[in-house]
Amino acid sequence: MLTIYHVPRTRSIRVIWLCEELNLPYQVESISFAPEYRASPEWRKMNPVGKVPVLTDGDLTMFESGAMVQYILDRYADGRLQPVAGTPEHAIYLQWSWFAEATFARPLGEIVAHRRAFPKDQEKPDIVAEMQARSTVCLTAIDKVLADKEYITGEFSAADVMLGYTVMLTEMLAPADNCPNAMAYWERLKQRKACQIAIGYGL
Amino acid sequence: MLTIYHVPRTRSIRVIWLCEELNLPYQVESISFAPEYRASPEWRKMNPVGKVPVLTDGDLTMFESGAMVQYILDRYADGRLQPVAGTPEHAIYLQWSWFAEATFARPLGEIVAHRRAFPKDQEKPDIVAEMQARSTVCLTAIDKVLADKEYITGEFSAADVMLGYTVMLTEMLAPADNCPNAMAYWERLKQRKACQIAIGYGL
Numbered sequence: 001m002l003t004i005y006h007v008p009r010t011r012s013i014r015v016i017w018l019c020e021e022l023n024l025p026y027q028v029e030s031i032s033f034a035p036e037y038r039a040s041p042e043w044r045k046m047n048p049v050g051k052v053p054v055l056t057d058g059d060l061t062m063f064e065s066g067a068m069v070q071y072i073l074d075r076y077a078d079g080r081l082q083p084v085a086g087t088p089e090h091a092i093y094l095q096w097s098w099f100a101e102a103t104f105a106r107p108l109g110e111i112v113a114h115r116r117a118f119p120k121d122q123e124k125p126d127i128v129a130e131m132q133a134r135s136t137v138c139l140t141a142i143d144k145v146l147a148d149k150e151y152i153t154g155e156f157s158a159a160d161v162m163l164g165y166t167v168m169l170t171e172m173l174a175p176a177d178n179c180p181n182a183m184a185y186w187e188r189l190k191q192r193k194a195c196q197i198a199i200g201y202g203l
Numbered sequence: 204m205l206t207i208y209h210v211p212r213t214r215s216i217r218v219i220w221l222c223e224e225l226n227l228p229y230q231v232e233s234i235s236f237a238p239e240y241r242a243s244p245e246w247r248k249m250n251p252v253g254k255v256p257v258l259t260d261g262d263l264t265m266f267e268s269g270a271m272v273q274y275i276l277d278r279y280a281d282g283r284l285q286p287v288a289g290t291p292e293h294a295i296y297l298q299w300s301w302f303a304e305a306t307f308a309r310p311l312g313e314i315v316a317h318r319r320a321f322p323k324d325q326e327k328p329d330i331v332a333e334m335q336a337r338s339t340v341c342l343t344a345i346d347k348v349l350a351d352k353e354y355i356t357g358e359f360s361a362a363d364v365m366l367g368y369t370v371m372l373t374e375m376l377a378p379a380d381n382c383p384n385a386m387a388y389w390e391r392l393k394q395r396k397a398c399q400i401a402i403g404y405g406l
Contacts (some may be wrong), residue, residue, distance in 0.1 A: 048344035049306060060291040066305060067297035074289035085288065086277035088263040094270035101305045102269060103252060110313055117333045127330060130320045141251035 002026040002072070005046065005054040006202060007033040009172075011065035012053035013198045014165050018069055018158060020194030022077050030202050035116075066101050069158050081158045093159045096152045100162035104138035107131035108169040132174035139170055139179045146181035150188065164189040168199070205229040205275070208249065208257040209405060210236040212375075214268035215256035216401045217368050221272055221361060223397030225280050233405050238319075269304050272361050284361045296362050299355045303365035307341035310334035311372040335377035342373055342382045349384035353391065367392040371402070 002019060006012040006028045019026040031052065037043055038050035046054040047063040054061060055068045057075075062068060073082050083089035111131050115123060142163065145152060151160045167186045170176065189195050205222060209215035209231045222229040234255065240246055241253035249257040250266040257264060258271045260278075265271060276285050286292035314334050318326060345366065348355060354363050370389045373379065392398050 048347065049340050051306065057291075057294075060294055062294050062298045064298050064301035064305060067294065067301040070297050071289070071294040074293065086274070088260075090277065091260075091263055091265050091270065091274040094273050095265045095267050098267035098270040098304075101301075102267060102308075103254065105305075106309055106312065107316075109309065113310075113333075113337070114330075118329075124327060124330065126321075127317075127327065130316075134316070137252050144251065 001057075003029055003056045005029045005031050005052065005056075007031060007052045008202045010052045011165060013168075013201070014065045014161050015053055015055060015068050015072070016201055017161050017164070017194050017198035018072055018081070020197050021158075021161065021192075022072070022080060024072070024076055028201060066097060066162060069097070069162060073158055081156070081161075083153075083157070089153070093153050093157055096159040097162045099138075100159070100166045104135065104142075104163070105166045105169060107134040107138075108166065108173050111173050135170055135174040136176045136179075139167070139174075139176050139182050142167075142185070143179040143182040146185045151185075160189060164195060204260075206232055206259045208232045208234050208255065208259075210234060210255045211405045213255045214368060216371075216404070217268045217364050218256055218258060218271050218275070219404055220364050220367070220397050220401035221275055221284070223400050224361075224364065224395070225275070225283060227275070227279055231404060269300060269365065272300070272365060276361055284359070284364075286356075286360070292356070296356050296360055299362040300365045302341075303362070303369045307338065307345075307366070308369045308372060310337040310341075311369065311376050314376045338373055338377040339379040339382075342370070342377075342379050342385050345370075345388075346382040346385040349388045354388075363392060367398060 002024065004012055004015045004019070004026055006016065007030070010033070016026070016028065031037065031043070033052065038052070044050060046061060051063060053065055053068070054063050062071065083093050111128055114127060118124070142152065151157065152163055153159055164186065167182060171186065205227065207215055207218045207222070207229055209219065210233070213236070219229070219231065234240065234246070236255065241255070247253060249264060254266060256268055256271070257266050265274065286296050314331055317330060321327070345355065354360065355366055356362055367389065370385060374389065
């Protein structure tokens with residue numbers, strides 16, 4: 001049985017969302033996001049750098065939401081929600097999945113990290129502004145792609161699960177005007193029952 | 204033919220390294236890393252946010268080095284350098300591949316981004332120190348795993364190509380003592396002809 005170690009608003013949303021889309025059985029362990037818990041030997045045994053989420057599946061324990069999404073697809077999805085591996089279509093699916101986390105979520109995650117590391121009166125507004133500007137470049141890039149597409153690769157795929165969570169972070173941390181296609185995309189994703197369940201889990 | 208758009212010291216090293224390990228034919232286009240070029244319409248057509256590298260393969264144009272590595276493996280490697288998809292072994296291979304870029308390279312990339320955004324006299328040492336501390340947590344995590352392993356998943360795989368580049372960044376941006384296993388790992392990787400060719404390309 002897939003067990004998802006979950007904290008609301010974090011990347012575990014992607015994993016719950018994917019399981020719901022695929023109609024897979026899974027269970028959720030809600031854990032504390034307190035820095036003390038994430039630094040505890042108990043949690044560091046699950047993730048050596050203290051991040052969330054973690055996924056277990058029998059004897060397997062793994063971290064990194066992007067890796068979990070790919071593992072679940074390859075093991076349980078029977079070809080659903082990704083193109084066939086090794087095709088140009090799969091390359092573009094991979095591209096947006098990686099972009100979602102490695103490029104687009106980076107400045108957003110850094111805003112969170114900055115605010116965690118520095119108390120409010122030591123927060124550096126120019127640092128945060130620079131990170132927000134980089135996230136807006138990413139949002140603008142997907143806005144252009146989404147001008148004539150419902151989903152980032154055309155049809156709905158797991159790349160939208162990866163990217164949807166990042167757009168949700170944008171809404172919270174670096175809202176941008178002038179990206180109507182990206183915002184319509186996010187509204188479209190939020191209409192999906194699986195997305196709603198994932199976002200609402202434990203709130 | 205695979206064409207790798209390359210700048211020395213950047214993530215295109217991973218793609219050249221992988222092609223060399225797999226003995227695949229490829230060609231390299233050396234491009235300018237100047238901000239003006241990366242902001243130009245010409246380059247933004249290749250990567251909408253101006254990053255390096257880009258890979259082309261016939262009609263396919265893609266960005267994100269992690270996605271390129273997976274595409275090349277799936278299309279051309281005939282099972283080499285990754286476990287079989289959908290297995291627990293592949294899950295762990297994916298985990299370290301994603302960790303290399305999405306978690307470990309993040310604070311390192313942010314040091315570069317910070318120094319690019321703020322001239323030397325406006326650089327914030329406490330910001331850089333915080334990012335270096337996070338990178339050291341990651342280096343310490345792999346150091347522990349590498350205590351009884353030659354490579355991150357045991358046998359050499361493409362996850363080492365992903366992670367090796369990140370350890371190279373650590374050496375440049377956030378050197379840490381007390382991680383002898385990680386440093387011995389990096390020395391081991393640098394013994395590989397494919398790694399040497401990739402690191403040296405265009406220098």
